Amino acid sequence: MEKLEKDFCFCTLALGSKYHALAKQLAGDLEKYSPGTKLVIYTENPAEFKEEKNILAFQHQQQGILHCYNDKRFVVEKALSLFRVVINIDADTRIKEKIPEDIKFEPGIFGRNEDLLDHIKKNRPANLQIIKNVASKLNIDCEKAKWIGESLYIVVRDNDREKEFIKNWGIIGSYLELKGMHSGEGNAMGLAAAKVGWNITKSESWEKLNKIRQHLDASYGKKQKTFWEIFKRKLGYHYRLNKARLAALKDFDFYYR
Known part of the structure; x- marks a missing residue:
């Protein structure tokens, strides 16, 4: 594999032809606005990206029971094995401006967030007890846990706490899916972050990235x-x-x- 000069990368899932096209579009934006920055992709067809110079594509088949939202942990894990800083971004996102070269990244996880229980009560009240149950099983104080916005967040190596975060995300995500919660990976991430003791904030670096991206949300308007x-x-x-x-x-x- 080629030498990787930057200590940060972007990563995303790209499963299916629609998301292949969107990921290539995102890679084109990165090449334009952040030359030399890699986009790590997990996809069922890595050969689809062999001509893209700034993409590192790896084989992946969906593991999530109904949806692939919690599968994001696998591409984050792979990217963290290659780079100190991983910026997870949905494939259906456009970068609109130059990415600042002076962005600084501190250890931990950063992104949009809000109180987890408040988020559940507003959006998934029927699932509140499921969240409390899994938190109790893992000795997590869900009163202090946060929900993390799924479309853009940053994970930075932190003395292997990032590995424990990924491990717990997998355990929690599997539990929630088996109980019928197939989407909203921000809940599982928030509990996993609380388990490893990460304090979730937006951070200046996240704010800068958020201002120069446009999330298209391709999940709407699906064809028959x-x-x-x-x-x-x-x-x-x-x-x-x-x-x-x-x-x-x-x-x-x-x-x-």
């Missing part, structure tokens, strides 16, 4: 799927659900009691 696309999606869902249920049996008390 064909019968075979629906069948394939249902088949994949039941495969991943049964796989997750079997894996959870290894820690029956945590996941099922």
Whole structure:
């Protein structure tokens, strides 16, 4: 692999042709506004990006039971193995201006945030007890935990606390998905950050990046799927659900009691 000159990168998931195209568009913006900055991608088809000079693409198949939101932890983990600073950004994002060269990154996690329980009460009140249950099982004070905005956040190496963060994100994300919470990875991230003792703030670096990006939110306006696309999606869902249920049996008390 080529020598990596910068200590920071961007990363994203790009699963499916629509997100392949969006990721290439994002890579083009980075090449224009931050030459030399890499975009680390997890995708089911790395060959799709072989012509993109600033993309590092790695093989990945969806692990999330219904959606792939918590799969973001895998690309963050990979990017952190390569760079000190990882900026996770949704593929359906445009960079509109030059990325400042003087951005400074402190250890920890940074992004838009709000009180976790307030966020749950406003957006997912029916799931409040699930959040409290998983927090209790992991000895996390959910009264002090934060929800983290999912479309742009920064993770910086912090004496291996970032590894514990990823590990706990996986445990919490799996628990929530098995209980029917298939989206809103910001809840799992917030609990995992609280577990490792990170204090979540926006930070000056996050504010600078947030001002120069435009999130398009490609999840809206989805086209009508064909019968075979629906069948394939249902088949994949039941495969991943049964796989997750079997894996959870290894820690029956945590996941099922």
